Amino acid sequence: MKKRLNEFVILNTLRKQYSLIIISVIFLISSCAGVKPIKTPATIEELMQKYSKVTTITGLGDGTMKTPEKSFEGTVTINVDKDDLMVKVYSMGFLAGSLSSHNQIVQSNMSIHPEAKDIIAQGIIDGLLWWNIDDFVITEKDGFYIIEGMDKTLTINKITMLPVKMKLRLKHGDSMDITYNDEIRVDDYLFPKEIIATFDGYYVKCVFDSMKILNIGLSK
Numbered sequence: 001m002k003k004r005l006n007e008f009v010i011l012n013t014l015r016k017q018y019s020l021i022i023i024s025v026i027f028l029i030s031s032c033a034g035v036k037p038i039k040t041p042a043t044i045e046e047l048m049q050k051y052s053k054v055t056t057i058t059g060l061g062d063g064t065m066k067t068p069e070k071s072f073e074g075t076v077t078i079n080v081d082k083d084d085l086m087v088k089v090y091s092m093g094f095l096a097g098s099l100s101s102h103n104q105i106v107q108s109n110m111s112i113h114p115e116a117k118d119i120i121a122q123g124i125i126d127g128l129l130w131w132n133i134d135d136f137v138i139t140e141k142d143g144f145y146i147i148e149g150m151d152k153t154l155t156i157n158k159i160t161m162l163p164v165k166m167k168l169r170l171k172h173g174d175s176m177d178i179t180y181n182d183e184i185r186v187d188d189y190l191f192p193k194e195i196i197a198t199f200d201g202y203y204v205k206c207v208f209d210s211m212k213i214l215n216i217g218l219s220k
Contacts, residue, residue, distance in 0.1 A: 038188055040161050044138050044145055047161050051131040054189065056081045056214035059128075059206070063089055065120075066203040070111040072097055076206055080128050081214075085121055101125070116202055119170060123197045123204065127178045130154055130163045162190060174200060186211045 041047040056079070063076030074091035085101040089110075097110035101121040108117050126132070133149040140146070144164065145156040153167045166178040176199040180192035191211060197204040 036188070038185070038190060044147065044156065047156070048131050048133075051189070053216050054129075054131075054213050055216055057128050057191075057211060058213075059208045059211040061206050061208035061210070063087075063207075064203070064205045065089070065110075067112055067116065068201045069113075072110060078124070078128070078206065080125055082125065082129060082132060085125050087124065099124075116200075119174075119176060119199060120197075120202065120204060122170075123168060123176045123178065123199070126152060126168055127166060127195050127197055130166060130180075160190070163192060170199070184208055184211055186213050187215065189213065189215075 041050055058080075059076075059078045061076055061078075063072075063074065065072040072089050072091075074089050074096055076090075077086075077088045079086045083103065085099070087099040088095060089097045097108070099108040099110065099112075099117065099121060100106070106117045106121045112120065133147060133152060133154060136147045136149040136154075138145055138147055140158075143158050145158060147154040147156065151169050155164045155166070156162065157164050160183070162183060163180045165180065168176040168178065170176060176197055178195065178197045180195055182193035183190045184193040191208075194207045195205070
């Protein structure tokens, strides 16, 4: 009798464990089934065509800006399209500074040299909307596509088809270096999660926690 009772307990325990495993597997499969995989563009032309449908990016993340005069650090909100930009930096829940650009007129209440304001605004717009390159030439080197435009050079990873770095050619022969790291998914797109821009003693970094886009190919 005791032996049969032990066998019953063991069998019942195994059944419970087996049931838990089945439930876990079903939950995992159902979770994965809800995430549609993103199709990676096969060519640069396909890549540019896909991303050219994105007109506006709105992002929230952690930002750092270092200038020769002062440093800023906090939560950053960014709204950008090819013509307009609005950046707000919050510290301890309060607005610490802002940078905006409308019709190429840049304004900011942060301690930034007037010429640097224009360069930073240009860098943020071009850095986030990295696919906006006209009349470009494509070459290949060491697993990367090198896209050469009139005022910028963009390097794309052949495997991920995401940007790795960009060099912006500025006025007076100066340049800005932009590097990209990691990735964040937004709808059917992948974007760099971390963007770092440097030039002439200035350092701007943003790590996005969330991002939204306006896509002319979708009705939202």
